[in-house]
Amino acid sequence: MKKINNINKVFTFLAIAVVVLGCERGLSDDVQFASFPSDGDIFTDAPVGLTDEFFVSFDPAAGANPDGFGTDDNEAFEGRSSIRIDVPAPNDPNGGFIGGIFLDRGNGRDLSGFDALTFWAKSSTTATVGLAGFGTDFVQNKFAVARENIQLSTDWRKYTIPIPDPSKLIQEKGMFIFSAGSNSTNGFGFTFWIDELRFENLGTVAQPRPRIFSGQDLIQQSFIGTTLGTTGLTQTFNVEDGSNVTVGVSPSYFDFESSNIDVAFVNELGQISVIGEGTATITAQLGGVLAEGSLEITSIGAFDFAPTPTQDPSSVVSLFSDAYTDIPVSRYNSFFEPFQNTLGGVVPVGDQSIISYTDLNFVGIVFNDVIFPAEAVAPVNATNLNTLHIDINVQEALQSGDRLLLQLTNYGATETVGSYLINGSELAQDTWVSFDIPLSSFSGLTDLSRIGLLLFNSEDGPANPTISNLFIDNIYFY
C-alpha cells in the first residue's frame, strides 16, 4: 500500500539575483535559483498535490462529459484505490467523450529529474484511449506532450509517456491530460482505471529521434509578411521493452533555427515570420539532437497584390476580396471527386489573403445550397447586377493554346450554365490582369437569380499542358 505523500510542501523562494542598475554582470556562483517541488507522484491511492478539483474537464460546451470521472475503491493496481473513468457513448446527453487535465496545487513542479510519466491502466474491454500526456495547464500549454491511441487491455499494464526534454520542465503545472471516446468500441461506453500515476526517472528512455514537419524536408514559396506554422512536431524514444514510443510535442521544446534570419525567423511558439526576400531553411533541435525534417522557404519578396477595387461597396456582392465583406461561401476549393486534381485555396499573405491554385485542371468556388447540403449557403441573386470582376495572376510561363474557361451555374428550377472563355493571350505570367466581364457574356446563362458556382477550367481546350498554377483575387459581382 502506498503512502499518500504530503502535498502541501512549503517551499521558499531563495534570493535569485541581485540586479544592479546600470551595469551588466553574470550570476555569481553563490546565486541559488528559486526551485519548485520535485515530487513525481500524481495519484497513488489519492491525488497527490493536485488542486481541489482534482479533475478539470474539457469544456462541456464542446461535448466533453464532466460526470464520468471519479475514484474506485474496488479496483487498484497497488493499494486500495484507483482513478475510474467512464467513457460515454457518443450520444450521451451529458457529453459524448471524456477528457481533461490534473493541475498541480502549488506553483508548479520541477520535473527535470524525471524522464517519463508512467501509469498502470486496465479497461473493462480492450479499447483505445485517444490521448494521454502532460504539460497542458489550460493557460499556456507551453510544454504540452501527448501520446495518442493508447491500446488498453483488460488486465493491468504499465504505460510510459517519455518527457521530450526534462530540462524544460522546471515549473510545470499540467500534471496529466487524457481524452477518451468510444471510437474504438463501436460507440459503446466502457470503463478504464488508472493507478500509480507518477513522473519517474526510469533510466531506460533512450535514443531520442525528434522530428519537425513529420520528418519531411518541405519546400515552400512565400512572401514578406507571411506567418507560417511549424507542424508535425514529435519526439520518439526507444523504451525499456524495446518499443519505440512517439509523442506529439509542443513547439516550445524545440530550438528552431533559420539559416537566414534576414529572410525568416522562428519564435519559441514555432511561428515562422517571413521578413525578407531570399531563401531560408528552418531546422530545429530538441535537447541537443537535430530533428529530422526541415522547411526551405523561398520568399519572393514583397507580394505584388492585385489592384485595389474601386467599386462602391453598396453595389458589390463579393465572393472573395479584402476590399469588401464577402458573402458566405462554402468552399474556395470545391475538391470535386473524382476528376478534380486542383490543390490550393485561400492563402494568407501578410494581413491580406489571395486564392492560390496549383495542379489546376478544374476547380469550383461553391456558394449554393445544392451541391453540398451540409455546407449550404445562399446563392447570389444577380438579377440587378451586370458584371463579374476577377483578378488573375498566372504563376508559370504561358504557352500557345493555353486558355481558361470560366463557368457560372445558376441553380434555378433547372440548372443553367454560362461560359466565358479567357484566352492565354489575355493573361500574363507573374502579372495581375483584371477582368470585368458582363454577365450577358456568359453564354447560356439565362437565369441570374440563383448563381451558386464559379468554375475555373484550364483543361477544356486543345492545349496540353495547360495552365496549372495561378493566383486569383477580388472576385465580386457588381
Add this chain to the structure above:
Amino acid sequence: MKIRKKQTLNHILLGFAVLVFLSSCNTDETQTVATFDNLVLEDNFDKDGEIDTSIWNFDIGDGTAEGIPGWGNNELQYYTDRTDNVTTENGFLLITAKQENFNGAQYTSARLQTKNKFQQLYGRFEARIRLPYGQGMWPAFWLLGDDSDGEVWPRIGEIDIMENVGNEPTRIFGTVHGPNFSGAESVSKAYTFDDTRVDTEFHVYGIEWGPNYINYYVDDVLYNQITPEDIEEETNGEGQWVFNDRPFYIILNVAVGGNLPGPPNAETVFPQTMLVDYVRVYQK
C-alpha cells in the same frame, strides 16, 4: 551456429569468492580480481583508424565460403573489413552494421576474431562495450574452441560471454554450447539491467573460466556459474564438458537478422554501431 533457446539455471551460487571489489572505485572501469591477475592480452583500440592485426583477423562474407551461408543462423549481413564497417576512433573499436546492397546482401557489418593469433585455455576474458539497438541487431562477444585438430562444432565448445538482441535493450545473456547442449539446447542465462540500458552506457561483460567452472559477470554483478554438474543436470547426463581440453579464441561481431533476433523492421535505425572500449584477458 548459435541457434538457441533460453534455459534458466537456478543455481545456488556457493559463495564462490571470485571477485573482490574495491568500494571506492568505479566498477564500470575497474575490477580487482583475486584469481586471474596476470594481464596477457589487452587491446584498448587507442590507435585511430588502425585495427591491430597482430591480434585480430577479419571474417569476410556471408559464411558461404565457410560452408555455412548466413553463418549457420540465416543471418542477413555480409561481413567486410572496410572502414565503413570496422574501424577505431577516439579509443574505441567501432563495428557498424549498415543497410546497403552489397554482394547480394542487404546489410553489411564486421566480425573480428583472434584465431591462431590469440588463443587460451582458462582465464578471465572481459570487454567494455556499448551495444547497438533496434529490431534485428544481434551483437556478441564470444569464444570458440580451437579446431586445428580437426574437431568440429559443437565438440570444440562455444562460450558466449555476452549476446543481446536489439529489441531487448535492457537484457543480455551468457551461454555455453557443447556436445548435446548446442543450438536450441544450449545452456544459457539472461541478465537484466534495472535502470540502465545496453545501448546508452558502456558495461563490462566477462567470464572467469577455470577447470570445471565458468563464471559470468556484468559490471560488478556475478550472475551465473556453469559447472559440469550443471551441464549434466540440464542435459540429463547427455552433455559433455568440453571446456577443459583446448584453447579458445575471441570473436566480436554484430550480426543483422537471423534466427534469434528475427529480421530488422521499418523502425530499425541504420547504421548501428557497437563500441568496444577494451578487450582484456588475464591468466593466473
